Amino acid sequence: MSKMMQAAQITHYHQPQPQIMTIPRPTMGPDDVLVKIQAASVNPIDIKTKNGGLRMLLKYDMPLTLGNDFAGEVVAVGAAVQQFQVGDAVYGRPQKNRIGTFAEYIAVAASDLALRPTNLTVAQAAAIPLVGLTSYQALHDVLALQPGQKVLIQAGAGGVGTIAIQIAKQLGAFVATTTSARNFDLVRQLGADQVIDYHTTDFSQVLHHYDAVFDTLGGSSLEQAFKIVKPGGRIVSVSGLPNERFAKAYGLPHWKQVAFRLASRRLTQLEKQTGVDYEFLFMRPSGDQLALLTKMIEAEKLSPIVDKLFPLSEIAAAFNYSHAGKAHGKIIIEMPE
Ligand SMILES: NC(=O)c1ccc[n+]([C@@H]2O[C@H](COP(=O)([O-])OP(=O)(O)OC[C@H]3O[C@@H](n4cnc5c(N)ncnc54)[C@H](OP(=O)(O)O)[C@@H]3O)[C@@H](O)[C@H]2O)c1
Structure with a gap:
């Protein structure tokens, strides 16, 4: 299995659009889970981050893989992780210093993940975190x-x-x-x-x-x-x-x-x-709160609205659509199979 993956990255702030690069897969710590990402959502923070608009609050090294939430499948778990297993269908919002969900894989703290609702498609699940x-x-x-x-x-x-x-x-x-x-x-x-x-x-x-x-x-x-x-x-x-x-x-x-x-x-x-x-409010990641949202969704008290889907290769078009500010519901990026 290749240890490389595709990811949408910037090398500097104000880059016109992220570029799809081939980079090594992330490595995991003992409290982390490695997730194969199937879908991720576009949020206005992605464009603000690309343009350096959050530098007073967040400091990133370059190159930077963009993307702040995802749905996918667990492919490996760290030695200290008890609550997730390989094969679990999960979703999450990583810590702000560990973003990078417009990619095929992410290593994320287990505490920032939850099992995703069983009554949603993977694209719908990615619309939530x-x-x-x-x-x-x-x-x-x-x-x-x-x-x-x-x-x-x-x-x-x-x-x-x-x-x-x-x-x-x-x-x-x-x-x-x-x-x-x-x-x-x-x-x-x-x-x-x-x-x-x-x-x-x-x-x-x-x-x-x-x-x-x-x-x-x-x-x-x-x-x-x-x-x-x-x-x-x-x-x-x-x-x-x-x-x-x-x-x-x-x-x-x-x-x-x-x-x-x-x-x-x-x-x-x-x-x-x-x-x-x-x-x-600067929202914070929380696997526990996501688990509450999973329950609300499975009880059919909450459902995501998906506007448009784009493949990772068309991330520039997705960013342009988001930037226009007319989306109803969420814009979703689907990862390569
Ligand atoms: N601080 C945080 O932790 C945090 C977390 C999440 C989001 N945010 C911020 O919250 C904002 C909204 O995020 P989002 O994901 O909801 O954005 P979004 O999906 O891109 O918002 C698009 C929507 O905004 C509506 N809109 C634009 N101007 C409007 C106006 N003057 N009055 C009413 N509706 C208007 C548009 O409706 P029409 O098509 O009808 O114009 C469209 O439906 C962004 O600035 C984002 O960065 C911050």
Whole structure:
């Protein structure tokens, strides 16, 4: 069996597109599992990483294999691994310093993996880890949504939004969401109670006294969100500016804490003016939380939305499609057989 594999790599930031390279397969530590990847999803973070947009938070050596989540099959387990066996069908989101899922193989910590749902295709399973964990952590861990509470989920038709709407409904919330009119049926089927066409309607004019906002847009949309949340309510953003609290908790050096304090001072001012709490979320890998998502999916309480499939050889086209920002649900890369 060849010890080489194909992988989509960059050699420097701002490279126009990743290139398919032939590189050695990864080696495993005692707590790792080697997975033959069958499918991986494209996330906006892949393009941000390629363009060096996350250098304040993440430092990578070059060449770098891109890709942040996957579904595949276990082909080897480290000496200390007990919970997985060769042949297990798994999915996962590796640690941020061990990314590289646009490749035929990955070595990943067993604690970042879960058995994948038996009622999904491998492409559907690959659509879950990053956006599923992000949505669960935003809605359950940070917002702690309670039955009957009202939440706005921005960009309901996107990769995060399509999962977040379903999880918020599971938590018993009333869900408003924004999207284009062509996606109204999709977000309603997922459970959205109130749908706003962001091209024609300003959400901050029509929503009032909300308990929470899950912001996936950042910028002025995030600032507008403070207008609709009750005092004591919460906003979590995955696209807005990290603030000083986040920078400290994330363990960034002092100069970066100061830089984020200055950059996010408008948000801090809005927190003070409105009595609304603002949190930036940088999602974290978790095999345990993925196992919870597997249960929800097998109980048919959550299902992924797949928009388009691309072979690994067409990763540039997949990146262009993602970058256009019009995906409904997830874009999936399929690995060679
Ligand atoms: N911090 C973290 O840990 C973390 C984790 C996951 C994602 N994120 C970030 O979250 C963002 C969303 O990720 P994603 O995977 O959901 O992206 P995505 O799938 O590429 O989002 C595409 C969707 O965004 C919608 N959209 C674009 N502009 C909109 C607007 N102004 N109002 C409402 N909807 C709008 C589009 O709907 P239309 O076609 O109707 O325009 C499309 O459905 C990205 O910036 C990503 O980097 C961060």
